[in-house]
Amino acid sequence: MAEHTVTLDIAEEPISVPSGTLLSEAAAQAGVDINQPCGGQGRCGRCAVQVTEGDVRRRSTLRLSSEDVAKGYALACQSVIAEDVTITVPPQEKIERRLTTDRTVAEVTIPDGYNPEQTQTIRRVALTLSPPNLEDQTDDWSRLQTAARKQAGVTQLKTSLEILQKIGAILREGEWRVTAVLNSKTWDCPDCPAHLLELYPGHFTEDTPLWGAAIDIGTTTVSVWLVDLLTGKVRTQVAEYNQQISRGEDVISRIIFASKNGGAEKMRELVRGTINDLLAQACKRVKAAPSEIFKVTIAGNSTMIHLLLGLPAASIRLTPFVTGVNHIPTMAAAEVGLDIHPRAMVDCLPGVASYVGADISAGVLSSGMADSEDVVLFLDVGTNGEIVLGSKDWLVTCACSAGPAFEGAGVLHGMRATKGAIEEVWIDGKNYEPSFRVVGNVKPRGLCGSGLISLLAEMFLTGVVDKGGSINTKLGITRVRDGDHGSEYVIARADETKHEKDIVITNVDIDNLLRAKAAIYAGFTVLANSVGIPLETAEHVLVGGSFGKYINVEKAVEIGLLPDMPWDRFQFLGNTSVQGAYLGLIDHNLRRRITEIAARMTYIELSADNTFYDAFMSALFLPHTDMSLFPTIAAAIERG
């Protein structure tokens, strides 16, 4: 096959690839990472590059104007090398660091009566052995096992070859005084032998921490809590965007990317990179070494867990939507590829189904709903929306393909909740002039989820949009105008913004937001119907997910995203997933409960539910077709 030379302006040197190579793959071979937020489906247009010499074969030019194509622009994920080319790669969109200080640090309460000696599976014990002599020629390993039995009550102890290879040297270096780190009382096999993970010469001081980490792998954000397993205290919390974002913003895009040649390995590498960076960062803060971490507990949706472990994820996306593995056995860190102690225990929490993952099992535990006498509605709004309805007696759950609209995707000027994002909007009912608050108090660059909800609610209540979501073009104001994407409302004019361009919301954006909120509300309806109770039976509405934390309930109810209930029933819990991972990390009884909860949840597949479509269609209005479900809003509109 013919070979062609591809010269990228930002690559170290030109490379040679066979005819027919995808431009994005050629770039990867040249060491240039091109963002593909839609997973390389040609849907987002964010991988556009400019061909300056020669040309490429364009399979698709979706999202490129004819002017763009005339200037040589091409989608890297949709263009094929057919001759020698020179390519200019525009600056890649940088993922900004999340403002960890104000957005992710959670208050953590160690559970009442927590006693690590009884509930922590990882132990550190100081052992003193009698040296061998001609009257006592017991082998080193049996000698250590005897000491562990007599001095630490460990009846059965196993270990790995690496430890056996060095045990003799360590016993002698420590002059028969050693410190053992062991994993015992595993939650899933109480009769299994304890596992000696590491052995150090000499005795440790008691105030030396024994490190563990609770991890939540979100589609968007990965959170890590570093915990001293001896006290249960969270010593530091860090979070970053999941580096996989550059290969897909939602789980579907990521699965598609992972199904491509080398895609699964790339996905593993990106998420491991994210986790390892965070662990290193957390360790640095508390002056620990990552190799001192002996246990991590990981929550995340099913796709995130599959991609982390290199489990094929394609079946998650295709009917009948099954995962490879919901209950992952405990593994060693070296197997998973985490840069911590190589024999550290990695415990991935169990999921329920393809779209109700370990993040929800963990969230249900940490929300407390599985112990509740009252009926509770739990909603986790992240990149997807998952809902659980139930109490200590029963739990039903479903997942809504809400999409990442509330994270700013699919909305023209949407963005994540970082510096420059409009997070709240007010519209004057008389002149329709908006005012707003911006994250970081700077000039705005776009709208984040809470800003979009707030904006939509205000537009609806002031009549800038109607019940159906159409922008009212008859108000006679300049803020409403015709744009490239139909009618639009201008929230901020170019002279007010960071990038000196107008920030608008369009009819298309509003449609996307309506579909997202309708999907979630329809989920509530289907779950309540499935158990034959009205939704308002729920005494508590618990909202998890880092996004959920910043929703204004009033506004969310006004657009029909949340049910119309007394406000005191709502509670925002933050990242319930990492909280659940933390509880599973420090207490093996709670860890067992997560598995029990996952087994107890009845999953309802909305795509197979014949009431879902009607419920969805009815919810595609502001706030809903059936206004009797939203009496407070109906009254407010009545009042004018």
Added chain:
Amino acid sequence: MAEHTVTLDIAEEPISVPSGTLLSEAAAQAGVDINQPCGGQGRCGRCAVQVTEGDVRRRSTLRLSSEDVAKGYALACQSVIAEDVTITVPPQEKIERRLTTDRTVAEVTIPDGYNPEQTQTIRRVALTLSPPNLEDQTDDWSRLQTAARKQAGVTQLKTSLEILQKIGAILREGEWRVTAVLNSKTWDCPDCPAHLLELYPGHFTEDTPLWGAAIDIGTTTVSVWLVDLLTGKVRTQVAEYNQQISRGEDVISRIIFASKNGGAEKMRELVRGTINDLLAQACKRVKAAPSEIFKVTIAGNSTMIHLLLGLPAASIRLTPFVTGVNHIPTMAAAEVGLDIHPRAMVDCLPGVASYVGADISAGVLSSGMADSEDVVLFLDVGTNGEIVLGSKDWLVTCACSAGPAFEGAGVLHGMRATKGAIEEVWIDGKNYEPSFRVVGNVKPRGLCGSGLISLLAEMFLTGVVDKGGSINTKLGITRVRDGDHGSEYVIARADETKHEKDIVITNVDIDNLLRAKAAIYAGFTVLANSVGIPLETAEHVLVGGSFGKYINVEKAVEIGLLPDMPWDRFQFLGNTSVQGAYLGLIDHNLRRRITEIAARMTYIELSADNTFYDAFMSALFLPHTDMSLFPTIAAAIERG
């Protein structure tokens, strides 16, 4: 540091090494393996090479004559590079292949009532799963676990990440019919979950074997039995010299070599190479692939097991003579470095002490002595001599540092029992003329162990040597003469031999043989004394070890190697170690018994026993100082 060029005649190219590099290490770097049967201690002289240009610094010239040194000979393990040199490496002594057909194939009896379904831990089960659909979205792994529970009675199943990564593809390729290989009912943890080792699409036919291997790692010979785990049948037996021989003939030399820089890794490599070659050879014979072997059970002395696993062995050699590990946990083949199925279970049998290893625990099981009502004396004569005395009620054991004299080492014309070895000798009582039988019916090259015993017995009974082992120089025959090593007796003259040199036995040789047999007999004495019974209480004398198989009892009693008892008490069992490994491989109850036996054996450390020295000194005669212990021999001498 100065670098010098070393040019070896048989190396591909000259290499450069720093001043002070050991000649043997320089050779290794140049890819030239120089035999070091004494482990590089400068004791055996077998690593001599000739320096033809330049010179080396000789730390020791033991075993080299001044003529040799004048000709430029130097010991590779004792000479240091100090300038540019050119070296001629004499042809390295080749280790001949053992005659596997007549010397190692044992008759194997499958134990009565053997039922693999009940006693074999490795199982192969055919499973048929129902495919998922929108009403049953169970994940692949849970679906498989359910099938294993319902169709194979496996209540708990765990597996590795590699399997989880491919489970989805295999289920679909097999259209939901799969064959699982699993390890269940482990002998040491009956409550532990079963382990899914491999999964294949489709169902196997029932006559497809499921392979396992029983392995004995002898200091000299490695034996492998390939077994169909579904029937318990031994399908083929192979054996080869342990490739470690080139780095030491006895365990002490090997430990010394392993303690050197890179030595332990070299030792692992050599023994793994031997085992992997044998497994490949065995598989080829029965048209199997090594990757189809799912379990191996390994016996061997403690040093062999330590060297196989890379466990430091130095403490075995140094007082108080302790091993690193007697009870090795089951490991995966990939961890051990065996080229079989990477997740195959590798079970190294337990040893008792530094010099009573798993070979003896296994041998005691296969000999049946641990179930015997009568007192039994068990002797394993290999490169070392280990003795066990006891019955179903008690077992005492010790190890005799007999050395490899009976394997031909430490004897001028000693050799192993291969083609050309004199294996039996008769001496005419009138003219002192010998006649002999040679392995392979060819011209002789030397004397093997059984030949040496036979020769010594004949020399003693005919008066060619006296009670103290001195050659009688007053017989007036030309076969007795003065040689380089004192008096010697010529067994074969140059014109009768393969290499056209005389084959003799010297006073020094006889001394070495006496010390070896005295060490063993003293072991018998100490064990009997330790339990306060006369040695003749033993109703059976069981002799294991491949060497033991070829001893002529009469001759061995005549020299005082074996106790003077009725011949019908003696039984030769062959390689009891591999037989025990085989039993442990096919039956987990017998496997548990080996561990119980190892725990039951009371080890007596001869170096710490104050009666050993006297017993040894008394046994340094032919047959013994105390002739009342050898009434049959005393009577024979009386008769003349």
